[in-house]
Amino acid sequence: MIEWLLYIALGAALGTMGGLFGIGGGLIAIPALGVLFGLDQQLAQGTALVMVVPNVLLALWRYHQRNRIELRHALPLSLCSFVFAWLGSIWAVGLDAHSMRLGFVGFLVALAVWNVARIFLKVSPASAELRYAWPWLGVLGSFAGTMGGLFGVGGAVVATPILTSVFGTTQVVAQGLSLALAAPSTLVTLVTYGVHHSVDWGVGLPLAVGGLLSISWGVKLAHALPEKVLRVMFCGFLVVCAVMLGFEL
Template sequence: MIVIFLASILLGAVGGLMAGLFGIGGGLIIVPVLALLFAAQGFSSELIMIMSVATSLATIIFTSISSVLAHHRLNAVLWNRILALGPGIMIGAAVGAVIADHLSSGVLRVIFIIYLLGVGIQMALQLKPKPGQQQPSKTLDLGASGIMGLVSSLLGIGGGTLTVPFLVHFQMPMRNAVAVASACGLPIAVVGTIGYALLGKDALQLPDWSFGYIYMPSFLGIVLPSMYTAPIGAKLAHKLPAEKLKRYFSLLLFVMAAKLIWF
C-alpha cells in the first residue's frame, strides 16, 4: 500500500502538470500507469482495469473543480451550454460505469488502448476541430452528451478530447469550449465515481483500502499533488512551445498503449 501511495504521488504530480500543459485530462496517463502499478502489486487481473478507471475518475472531481473555478474567474464558462449538456452527460456517465462493470478486464483494456492510440494520432498530426455552420438541436445535445458521458466514465477520463471538438464544431470559440469541457468533467466524474463505488462494494478480491472499485491510497496520492501541479502546467503552456511538445506527448501515449498491450 505504501509503495502504491508514494508512486501515486509522483503520478499525480506528472498527471497534473501534463493536464495543465496540454489542456487534456490526466486520465490518459493515470489509467495506464495505475494498471501497471496494480498489476505489479498482485491485484486480481479482473479488477486491475476497472479499479484503474474508477480511481482515475474519482481524482477528476477535484481537478475539475479547480479548473472550473479558474475558467469562471476569466468569464469563460458558458453555463447555459453546461445546463444543456448536463442531463445527457450524467445519464451517460451512469451507464458507462454499469457497462464497465459487465466487461472483462481484457475488453476494457482493449477499448482504452484504442482510445489512447486515437488521441495519440490526433496530437501527433496536430489535428484540430473545424467549426461547423449550424447550432445543435436539443436532441443532438442530449445524444452527443450521453455518448460523451458514457465513453468518459467507461475510460476514466474527463471527456475534454470528446467535448471540445463537439463544441467547436458548432462555432463555440476554443477558449469557451475548453472552459465548458472542464465544467462538464465534474458531473461525469461525480456520477461515474458514485456508480463505481456502489457497483464495486460487494466485489470479490478487492484489496484493503478500497471504496468500491476506487483504491483510496492511489486516489489520495494523485489528488494532493495534481491540484498544485496543474496550475503550473497551465502557466508553462504560455511559455513553452506547447504545440511542438504535443508531438512528444503523443509518443508517450503510444508507449502507454504498448505497455498496456504487453503488460
C-alpha cells in the same frame, strides 16, 4: 510514508498534464496505474477517478477565471453527460477486464488518429459563437458521457476535439467546456465504481493531493502555449498512453 510521498509526486505530474490538456489527468493515470501498480482495467479506472474528480473541479474553476465559460453552453453538456456517464459506468463494471483494456487502447489510438488528422485538415477559423445550436451540445454530452463512464476518463478527451473541429471553438474554450462536461460525469462514475468495489482509495487519495497541488500550473501553461503546439502535444500524449497500455495486453 515513503509510498504516500511517491503517490503524491506521481499525482503532481499527472495533475500538471491534466491541467495542460483539460482532462483532469485520468487518461494517463489509468495506464500508469495499470503498468506501474498492476491494477486491472476497472480498478485502475476507478482509482484514477479519485484523483480526477477534484482535479477537474479545480481546473474548471481556473479555466473559468481566465476565460469565462458560458453557462448556456455548459449546461446541456453537463446534464446529458451526467446521465449517460452513469449508464456507461454501470456497463463498464460488469465487463471482462482484458476486454476493457483492449477497448481502452483502441479508444486512445482512435483519439490520436483523429487529432493528428485535424492538424493537417483545413478548418474554418475559430469563432466565439458555436456553429451549431445548443441541442447539439446535448448530443455531444450524451456521447462523451457514455465514453467517459465506460473508460473512466470523464469524456473531456472526446468532447474537446469535437468542439474545436465541429462546433468551431478555440482549443482553450473547448477545454473549458469539456471540463464543465467532465465535472458531473466523473463524479457519478466514481460513485458507481466505488459502490462496485473498483477503487483503491489508499492509492487514489494521495494521487488526488498531488494533483490538486499542481493542476493550476498546467492550466497556466495551457493558456501560454500556441494552439497548434498544444494540439501536437496532446496527440503525442495519447500515443504514449496507448503504447504504455499496449505492453500490458
